[in-house]
Amino acid sequence: xxxxxxxxxxxxxxxxWRLRHLPVLxxxxxxxxxxxxxxxxxxxxxxxAVGAAAGVAVTVLxxxxxxxxxxxxxxxxxxxxxxxGLGLYAAKFTLLGVFMVAVASTGWDGLVPLCVGIAAGVAVxxxxxxxxxxxxxxxxxxx
Numbered sequence: 001x002x003x004x005x006x007x008x009x010x011x012x013x014x015x016x017w018r019l020r021h022l023p024v025l026x027x028x029x030x031x032x033x034x035x036x037x038x039x040x041x042x043x044x045x046x047x048x049a050v051g052a053a054a055g056v057a058v059t060v061l062x063x064x065x066x067x068x069x070x071x072x073x074x075x076x077x078x079x080x081x082x083x084x085g086l087g088l089y090a091a092k093f094t095l096l097g098v099f100m101v102a103v104a105s106t107g108w109d110g111l112v113p114l115c116v117g118i119a120a121g122v123a124v125x126x127x128x129x130x131x132x133x134x135x136x137x138x139x140x141x142x143x
Contacts, residue, residue: 018071021132022064028128029060029121036120040113051110055117058099062092063125 033056040052069088073080103111 018074019067021129021137022067024132024136025067025125025128026060026064028124029056032056032120032124033060033117036113036117040110040117044109044113047108047110048113051108051113052117052120054110055114055119056121057117058096058114059118059121059125062096063121065092 033053036052036056037049041049044051066085066088070081070085073084100115103114
């Protein structure tokens with residue numbers, strides 16, 4: 001098990017490394033949100049535009065919350081990452097389920113675009129994160 005503060009010497013001069021990728025992910029998600037709203041509006045009208053953009057926003061909110069909470073937990077004590085990560089995961093998926101059931105019960109025409117926006121948001125967030133880790137972060141680790 002890692003001791004609290006393990007690796008502190010290596011990261012003391014670079015306290016922002018845990019969140020350094022976040023601006024790139026948020027920018028890519030903003031572009032996706034605008035594109036989702038445009039495509040939704042053209043193909044399904046205003047409800048589809050709002051639904052698609054809201055789906056991307058749900059994903060961005062979820063992933064950003066996880067990123068910030070886990071970065072803070074890792075900074076305080078790396079042993080907090082697993083329990084906080086699992087608890088946050090369970091809470092987020094419970095809230096997402098309640099949210100989706102509530103939206104589905106309204107009969108809103110933007111439900112399917114909302115789901116597509118969530119899926120697109122996850123795909124883009126994950127893809128950009130992988131790109132950042134393999135292309136940007138790996139170069140910094142070598143330097």
